[in-house]
Amino acid sequence: MPELPEVETVRRGLQPVMEGAKIVKAEARRKDLRFPFQKDFVARLTGQTVTGLGRRAKYLLADLGSGDVLLMHLGMSGSFRVQKAGEDEAPGRFHHARGKDAAHDHVVFHMSSGADIVFNDPRRFGYMKVIARNALDDEPLLRGLGPEPLGNEFDAALLARSCAGKKTSLKAALLDQRVVAGLGNIYVCEALFRAHLSPRRLAATLATKAGQRKGVAGGEPTDHARRLVEAIHAVLNAAIKAGGSSLRDHRQTSGELGYFQHAFKVYDREGEPCPTPGCGGVVRRFTQNGRSTFWCPKCQK
């Protein structure tokens, strides 16, 4: 489910109840999520103060007083909710009028702030791991990640360079977290639409001819690359402002829905008229690398 805007929304919801508070008690209610929990997972969290809550790509990172970092990933269906300590934790199958099945409340942090933070994940593609902060650079889950799309170093030149020599489609390249870290299927479709670029275009065409050979440092970006970076910035910032997109699972930690799904131009809009003024095309869908791509074949070239 969650792409960068949803994870950032979750981070902003958790920050006020986690930062500066102590994890009085941690519960892992099953032995695994996507991966088995570490044997010392609960022990390394218990009694620790959370000194900061950050985000890298689609990961949340909670800094602990011990020098450890708690790494959290929401997978496809993970969500956090914040509730008052002892409140109505899981009385029935469905609670909080949120359609969340309590059977999938897998991890709970009881905070000294008086908040219980509950991680719910029906599909269990999410995971959590505690690692030493001084080993972050060696962490396999983080090591290959490319630049933050909203970070200073991510610009047209860098994008063009990392697409240089890529034989794959532009769509697949943008989904590759080594190229840029944090985009997923929705925001790739939306960014390509806003940039009027075809998802089928060869990724290497973002660099000029001179720069298309892989690894050429001076590969000049094309106007296409500039347009695409602008579109990525715009769509991510707008989505964060809207609290993310709620299709099925994503909720803000308060339980509120995000509402950026209403602003989708093409995602999940197969058959609708293209929203580009004067285009007159129709939004189409097809499958690329096993994922649905939504686009307007008339104005995305």
Place this chain on the structure above:
DNA sequence: CCGCGGGCCTGAGAGC
């Protein structure tokens, strides 16, 4: 190394 397809899980919705 690179790109692709399969697999991991559960649940919602469509069609019969």
Place this chain on the structure above:
DNA sequence: TGCTCTCAGGCCCGCG
């Protein structure tokens, strides 16, 4: 009502 089938916002792994 209920069954079967498809699809879903992610990512690791193994294959060619």
